[in-house]
Amino acid sequence: MTVPVISTLSRIYKALHPPRADPLPDSAPIKFGILGAARIAPIALVDPAKCHPEAVVLAVAARDKTRADEFAKKHGIPKVYGGANGYQELIDDPELDAIYNPLPNGLHYEWTMKALAAGKHVLLEKPSADTAEETRKMFELAEQKNLVLLEAFHYRFHPSAQRVKEIIDSGELGGIKSISAQLAIPKGILQDSDIRLKHSLGGGAMMDMGCYTMSCIRYFTGSDPLEVTEAKAEAPILKDASLSSETALVDGTTTAHLALPNSISGSLMVSFGLPGWGPWGILPRFPELGVQIECEGGEIVYFNYPGSWAYHYITVKTRDGNGRKVRTEKAYKPKSGKGEEWWTTYRYQLEAFVDKLKGRSPEHWMSAEDSIANIQWIENVYTKTGLGPRPASTFQAA
Numbered sequence: 001m002t003v004p005v006i007s008t009l010s011r012i013y014k015a016l017h018p019p020r021a022d023p024l025p026d027s028a029p030i031k032f033g034i035l036g037a038a039r040i041a042p043i044a045l046v047d048p049a050k051c052h053p054e055a056v057v058l059a060v061a062a063r064d065k066t067r068a069d070e071f072a073k074k075h076g077i078p079k080v081y082g083g084a085n086g087y088q089e090l091i092d093d094p095e096l097d098a099i100y101n102p103l104p105n106g107l108h109y110e111w112t113m114k115a116l117a118a119g120k121h122v123l124l125e126k127p128s129a130d131t132a133e134e135t136r137k138m139f140e141l142a143e144q145k146n147l148v149l150l151e152a153f154h155y156r157f158h159p160s161a162q163r164v165k166e167i168i169d170s171g172e173l174g175g176i177k178s179i180s181a182q183l184a185i186p187k188g189i190l191q192d193s194d195i196r197l198k199h200s201l202g203g204g205a206m207m208d209m210g211c212y213t214m215s216c217i218r219y220f221t222g223s224d225p226l227e228v229t230e231a232k233a234e235a236p237i238l239k240d241a242s243l244s245s246e247t248a249l250v251d252g253t254t255t256a257h258l259a260l261p262n263s264i265s266g267s268l269m270v271s272f273g274l275p276g277w278g279p280w281g282i283l284p285r286f287p288e289l290g291v292q293i294e295c296e297g298g299e300i301v302y303f304n305y306p307g308s309w310a311y312h313y314i315t316v317k318t319r320d321g322n323g324r325k326v327r328t329e330k331a332y333k334p335k336s337g338k339g340e341e342w343w344t345t346y347r348y349q350l351e352a353f354v355d356k357l358k359g360r361s362p363e364h365w366m367s368a369e370d371s372i373a374n375i376q377w378i379e380n381v382y383t384k385t386g387l388g389p390r391p392a393s394t395f396q397a398a
């Protein structure tokens, strides 16, 4: 027991404090600029770039210049843009090759379109945009301009997600009968001011977390749903929940049932506010981070798909004439191909993004069609709940 705990902790430590990679003498690094001093940016791009020999974060922009300066100083980023035109100045910087867009969901479309228009490749945070139509337009522009656009579904790039897919596709367990995915955190974690709770910024649990569950269901079954058969959104979790329309349209918890081809049933549950348990509900609940796949000849439980780099397990239960067998697998490093045990999901994702920009074939990718279908089915869930899709951007592309 002691050894696995120590090896897990040392892997997590190394993932969060990655060794610096020296630049390659014969391959210029891809120079990234970051839109906004977002909380996700350090783990999703700054740290992965430090340990990638062909990536460097050269610039950051924030609405408030002081905030941009502080972020740049803390993360060793040489160039800073700030103020009302800061985002546009960053995008127009001729030294940059690629833009990382971790803005609130409702701003993904506008700033990705602007970045592509300025000739920059874009690594775009999930969910791609507020609507499928916006997502389609972004990918069309990227294609027209021969630029790379990737929705940052980092979990997909991790060997553990690929191992689960490999087990399913091997046919070892027979066809899938049902799949269920959850992503939920205990109540009290999000501040009322969080972008996830603002309808006008594309907030809502189905957007923020549901995009993962929808993506997992579609990826592991290898198909799009046929129908959202049932969907229910529960009240917002804001402490001062006045029922203004902005607040009332943000789902704190959503559950949905999906019909998929081959009579597969899918279900998802996402929440920003799992209630406590025990006396008066004072004991905090553990986050729900799993995918369960029931097949004709057994079952797979994949725990912690969004944070698989830190810790995960894949339990495979098989049933055959000889009874039941259970095995547990872990996959921090691919059996073949590039990767290290300590690489985060984001580091694997960056490897693929840089490979694509360098004209190499990434080992894994997420296609435009995949991103468009994912947000379309999120919209379909919202429609079924009665809340309706998130508001389309008012930005008009030139």
Ligand SMILES: NC(=O)C1=CN([C@@H]2O[C@H](COP(=O)(O)OP(=O)(O)OC[C@H]3O[C@@H](n4cnc5c(N)ncnc54)[C@H](OP(=O)(O)O)[C@@H]3O)[C@@H](O)[C@H]2O)C=CC1
Residues within 6 Å of the ligand: 035, 036, 037, 038, 039, 040, 041, 044, 061, 062, 063, 064, 067, 102, 103, 104, 105, 107, 125, 126, 127, 152, 154, 195, 201, 208
């Ligand atoms: N891949 C992953 O694991 C994760 C992805 N995400 C995604 O990343 C994105 C950002 O999430 P997160 O980092 O948690 O969010 P933050 O609130 O920390 O960052 C959002 C950034 O958007 C900028 N911004 C611009 N306009 C507004 C506005 N009107 N209101 C608020 N912020 C604004 C702010 O930049 P400025 O500094 O200029 O003020 C801020 O830094 C989301 O799309 C989210 O879904 C989030 C967490 C995990």
Ligand SMILES: O=C1OC[C@@H](O)[C@H](O)[C@H]1O
Residues within 6 Å of the ligand: 185, 208, 209, 306
């Ligand atoms: O991308 C994300 O991953 C983890 C979640 O807790 C978070 O809200 C989301 O933005």
